[in-house]
Amino acid sequence: MSLRIMEVAQAAGVNKETLRYYERRGLLRAPDRSPGGHRLYDDRAVQTVRVIKAAQRLGFTLEEIADLVAVGRRRGVGSGMQGRAREKLAEVEARIADLQAIRGNLVAALEAGCDDLHVCVTRDCCPVPFSEISTRSAAGPRR
Structure with a gap:
């Protein structure tokens, strides 16, 4: 299922610029594009944004979150969260x-x-x- 940027933003409780910013920072994977150039996110994007926001509430900076995300992507399992x-x-x-x-x-x-x-x-x-x-x-x- 593909979601447009506004749908992801609303579901995750953020604005479109936040999604674009997270994408630029590497926190959110670059989405596919429609033939018209619109961003098309998968369902996991909503979960990822919610995880980022939860980590921020726990006191993690975006830099620390980016590091956790990158480690998780490299290792595939576990991100050193403990x-x-x-x-x-x-x-x-x-x-x-x-x-x-x-x-x-x-x-x-x-x-x-x-x-x-x-x-x-x-x-x-x-x-x-x-x-x-x-x-x-x-x-x-x-x-």
């Missing part, structure tokens, strides 16, 4: 830890009544670790 999911989970847990630390610093600043960062940073009672934060920012993000 390993990639473990890596992504570790990244998410690290971000959660960072956000919890930020939350703790903000709560402490509120409880201490900090109102002016310039004044607060010069006091020993300042709960916000400015020197640690600025050092870590200069060194780049943690991974």
Whole structure:
């Protein structure tokens, strides 16, 4: 069964430009063309787009998804998803830890009544670790 671009877009919950973009990025296989030049997708295209969107909701970037798709196409079976999911989970847990630390610093600043960062940073009672934060920012993000 052949589906036109609008049918795939509607079934997958995206717009036509998203399909074209995924095609350019290699996430979606180039469809066959009708004699008039219209894209004709198979049923699997809808599933592929839904998988891409689900992977994005799990935190994977399009670059990471493209890599998973390419590995899956080369190997035929399995795409290394288990390993990639473990890596992504570790990244998410690290971000959660960072956000919890930020939350703790903000709560402490509120409880201490900090109102002016310039004044607060010069006091020993300042709960916000400015020197640690600025050092870590200069060194780049943690991974």
